[in-house]
Amino acid sequence: MRVPRSADELLNALGTEAHPEVQIARWKLNAGGTLPRDTTLSIVALHGFAYPERSEWRTARGAYRIMGAWALSEHALAEIVWSDARRRAGGNPSAFGTVPYARLAVQVGEWRWHMGYGTLRWLGGYSGGLLVNDEMPAVPYARVQFPLRLPILGEWRFEQFLSQFEQEGEPTWWGARRIERDFGERWTLALAEAFKALELPDAAVSQIVPYYLYQKWYSDAARGSGWFNYLAEVGVVYKLDDANRVYLFWLLDDMRAPSALGGAPITPRKVAVLLGARLHPAPNTRLILEVARSDGTPTGGVYDNSNHPRRYAYYYKELPMGHPIGANRIGVYTRAEHESGRWLYAMDYTHLRRFHEYRPGVRGDTLELILGYQLTERGMLTLHYRASRLRDAGAHDTRAGWYLQAIAQF
DSSP, X not given: OOSOOOHHHHHHHHTTOOOHHHHHHHHHTTOSOOOOTTOEEEEEEEEEEEOOTTOSOOOOSEXXXXXXXXXXXXXEEEEEEEEOSGGGSSSOGXXXXXXXXXXXXXXXXXXXXXXXXXXXXXXXXXXXXXXXXXTSOOEEEEEEEEEEXXXXXXXXXXXXXXEEEEETTEXXXXXXXXXXXXXXXXXXXXXXXXXXXXXXXXXXXXXXXXXXXXXXXXXXXXXXXXSEXXXXXXXXXXXSSSSOEEEEEEEEEEOOOOGGGTOOTTOOOEEEEEEEEEEOSSTTEEEEEEEEEEOOOTTOOTTSOTTSOGXXXXXXXXXXXXXXXXXXXXXXXXXXXXXXXXXXXXXXXXXXEESSTTSOOOEEEEEEEEEEEEEETTEXXXXXXXXXXXXXXXXXXXXXEEEEXXXXXX
């Protein structure tokens, strides 16, 4: 409840205690061990909001989150979440339902299988992931994880998922796979590819061969283009020490290939970059700095459909399936935190501008200041000040205001 944490930070905070909730969380994060048999865990979090009369941030009076987890065996976990938090905030609250997460996870040897409904997140930064990000609405999916041992190249962590959902009344397929490996204690390399398809001929083939080859095999004269949207990502993380790190992610949506390799001269370059750092300049102080940039082109840009049907775009319910920055943006994200006993002091700042001025897009600044006090182990009180000055085509929309948030967890 105090601060957003990445996986390694959460594991450090959890420790190795034998409490059932710690064992479940560590198992979910692939940190080894087994589940506590016949354990049921339920958590209810209630959020209340209060506003001064003249505050311009009246988004909700309250929100709830109810989570249930059942350890069916030492290697099987069922979970479900009910919450209306996303339905009461954000740019498109109607895109979200009251069950944002429901999943069954089963471990069989070194393989872990997931079947469920929810969102996924692959690496990236605190502002979002470029290829697979959890700010989009939930979708049904099946996922598998296992160690991949390659001659000479060593052992990698492999993950792949496939999802099918309705969009504009038509079935749409979404899938992604990635491999990840640590090189020594400092470096981590991740390679990933994803697709969004309006149709999926010989679907089993698409889950075996590289997506790029699958697209080339089936994009013949009869099928043409505009049915398979391919994206790829390269990510590098460098750990300065146990707490500090820098990271770089590069997303390829479209790139003009050489003519000898079948490249078309009309193909525009569409790439996105995320560069960030997580630093601890002083005890109990964390600083996050990130810069995200996505290309824009006259016909669309990163994540967009570029003269193809709108359903082809890497969007779902008008929200990007990748980084929230969307297409044709340059964004700077900064977060600073300091914890002192029960007190929390934090600041979030975002600056947005267009990559190309000829493309529409919101630009401007947002700022949030947070003063928090932890009343109990499961209770938090935070005072927020939020201000924004944003514009698209018209005049600036300027808003500012205070609100008080109370969180109680049972």
